[in-house]
Amino acid sequence: MSASLSIARDLLHSVFGFGGFRPGQEEIVQAVLDGENVLAVMPTGSGKSLCYQLPALVRPGLTLVVSPLIALMRDQVRALGAAGVAAGSLNSSNDPTENARVLSLLRRRELRLLYLAPERLARPDTVEMLCESDVRLMAIDEAHCVSQWGHDFRPEYLTLGSLARQIGGALQTMALTATADAPTRGDIVDRLFDAPPRTFVRSFDRPNLRLAFKPKEHSTRQVLSFAREHAGDSGIVYCASRRKVEELAQALAAAGCKALPYHAGLDKRVRDANQDAFQQEDGVVMTATVAFGMGIDKPDVRFVCHADLPANVEAYYQEIGRAGRDGLAADTLTLYGLSDMQLRRLQIEQSESSDERKRVERQRLNALLALAEAPRCRRQTLLAYFGEPSEPCGNCDLCQEGVERFDGTIEAQKAMSAILRTGERFGMEHIVSILVGDLTENVQKYNHDRLPTFGVGKDRRNVEWRSIFRQISALGLITQDMMEHGRWFVTDEGRRVLKGRNRIELRKDLAASSKGSRREKRGAVPSAAVGSADTTLLAALKALRAKLAQAQKVPAYVVFSDRTLIELATHRPGSARAMREIHGVGDSKLERYGAAFLEIIQHAAR
Numbered sequence: 001m002s003a004s005l006s007i008a009r010d011l012l013h014s015v016f017g018f019g020g021f022r023p024g025q026e027e028i029v030q031a032v033l034d035g036e037n038v039l040a041v042m043p044t045g046s047g048k049s050l051c052y053q054l055p056a057l058v059r060p061g062l063t064l065v066v067s068p069l070i071a072l073m074r075d076q077v078r079a080l081g082a083a084g085v086a087a088g089s090l091n092s093s094n095d096p097t098e099n100a101r102v103l104s105l106l107r108r109r110e111l112r113l114l115y116l117a118p119e120r121l122a123r124p125d126t127v128e129m130l131c132e133s134d135v136r137l138m139a140i141d142e143a144h145c146v147s148q149w150g151h152d153f154r155p156e157y158l159t160l161g162s163l164a165r166q167i168g169g170a171l172q173t174m175a176l177t178a179t180a181d182a183p184t185r186g187d188i189v190d191r192l193f194d195a196p197p198r199t200f201v202r203s204f205d206r207p208n209l210r211l212a213f214k215p216k217e218h219s220t221r222q223v224l225s226f227a228r229e230h231a232g233d234s235g236i237v238y239c240a241s242r243r244k245v246e247e248l249a250q251a252l253a254a255a256g257c258k259a260l261p262y263h264a265g266l267d268k269r270v271r272d273a274n275q276d277a278f279q280q281e282d283g284v285v286m287t288a289t290v291a292f293g294m295g296i297d298k299p300d301v302r303f304v305c306h307a308d309l310p311a312n313v314e315a316y317y318q319e320i321g322r323a324g325r326d327g328l329a330a331d332t333l334t335l336y337g338l339s340d341m342q343l344r345r346l347q348i349e350q351s352e353s354s355d356e357r358k359r360v361e362r363q364r365l366n367a368l369l370a371l372a373e374a375p376r377c378r379r380q381t382l383l384a385y386f387g388e389p390s391e392p393c394g395n396c397d398l399c400q401e402g403v404e405r406f407d408g409t410i411e412a413q414k415a416m417s418a419i420l421r422t423g424e425r426f427g428m429e430h431i432v433s434i435l436v437g438d439l440t441e442n443v444q445k446y447n448h449d450r451l452p453t454f455g456v457g458k459d460r461r462n463v464e465w466r467s468i469f470r471q472i473s474a475l476g477l478i479t480q481d482m483m484e485h486g487r488w489f490v491t492d493e494g495r496r497v498l499k500g501r502n503r504i505e506l507r508k509d510l511a512a513s514s515k516g517s518r519r520e521k522r523g524a525v526p527s528a529a530v531g532s533a534d535t536t537l538l539a540a541l542k543a544l545r546a547k548l549a550q551a552q553k554v555p556a557y558v559v560f561s562d563r564t565l566i567e568l569a570t571h572r573p574g575s576a577r578a579m580r581e582i583h584g585v586g587d588s589k590l591e592r593y594g595a596a597f598l599e600i601i602q603h604a605a606r
């Protein structure tokens, strides 16, 4: 081990209170300490920040951190401050005292990390100041913002390469992202580096996230029951519309849950207050559109529920990735229905993107639909999309509850023949009515009760036929013309099945029977449950944490993470020295909070 890497290890313990590196961190820190330019592609929550924070502390000089997310900067600066590190940010939402503090530290060359939004960095006065400031490393967070491929493109990111040259000649550069797409990665290399950097791609597996999908039946009820399983935990419920955000927030609140709404239509003051409550208080459930998320740096989000189908597989992965960043077990559930699929398709077709872009978007959506209808381990299916082979995970609904399948060729043939016999002009509900033999107004109006397919599907309920529709659509046997009232038609592949040349397997959606059948998890995911911790003591520790956090106006986890409190309540350290061995307790936090927590532990009756 090089000398500087062993200093980094010591700091990992003394400043951050961590027992060791997470997978991937050590190699990256080593490369940065060796002076290499680095591109790090790691999933959300894997600990990217530490890969520049540690080198910034090991070496002299200043490290710049470029990030588009002001809230995230603020949180990181606060967390570093709590760990005793001189860090600051310059951004539009700082108050004058904060700016003065940062500038004075900078002038005295005491500042170790400076966080900047790209537009602030581009200002001539900033560049001039930084030329005088012994900048050693520029870390570019959310580096995918440089790519026009993504949803997060920020034109200011395009100037970062030339700014690095202005500030430090050949300034060492590090780019970090959680976006795994190959085209995006290419853009980052081309635009931020003169020559290809050392590239590290970490596994996209997040084994502590439980994955589950369920067909929508009564989504409010389903969300409520999921939230009830996680009573008292922080969580996010994503919805596709503002109206649904409001409705679900009310339903959850009525059920006794600390739920708050968040969407772009709310007054900014309300939005900010709700976001602060989510960040700072324990157990808040944020009901939100996707406007909420980018920049949420809360490590102890215990669940993410999609009340509606996400936009595509990348969005899904980003959104569930906001749970369980602390590495403890976290739960996710995604609800999906046919109308969600239609909505997402329509959004792609109606967008003003180029054909090429639409093609990529369709692929990403199809990958998500395939995941929803997956016949085997969800994680295997998801990781396969990111190009990673893997074994069945033991921590998804399909691994735990299994899935029953049946030969669905005949069902598919019945559905497709009903579509063809009605001239490929109708939507799903009408076709289902024909199949089950329901004499609706429309069926009578079009004389569809005289079709030979009328009533051929009487043996199945409407919900079952809807599930069959979704599945044969995900398999590509039928497809929908979104521009023409969503009429369904049969594809070439569908015709092959219709003629009996290909057979297909379908999944039985046993929505009602899955309750209580969770098998033991195989993976050893550290649980966020209290386990052998003393719950009364834990509650007292949480109360102290809340009090300290409030007094300093910081989120609770900036004081100590859940994991730290759970370990404290389990091991009940009796001295500062013993407390120092607990996860998340570094020198600075020990000095600041040690006595108060030790006192509570001492006084707690066994």
Ligand code: ADP
Pocket: 018, 019, 020, 021, 022, 025, 042, 043, 044, 045, 046, 047, 048, 049, 050, 297, 299, 325, 326
């Ligand atoms: P990312 O930027 O990759 O999404 P972060 O840098 O925000 O992830 O880290 C996620 C969480 O993991 C943070 O709470 C951080 O303190 C914690 N963490 C990072 N590195 C380690 C480590 N080596 N040991 C324990 N916890 C860590």
Ligand code: ZN
Pocket: 377, 378, 379, 380, 392, 393, 394, 395, 396, 397, 398, 399, 400
């Ligand atoms: Zn699995």
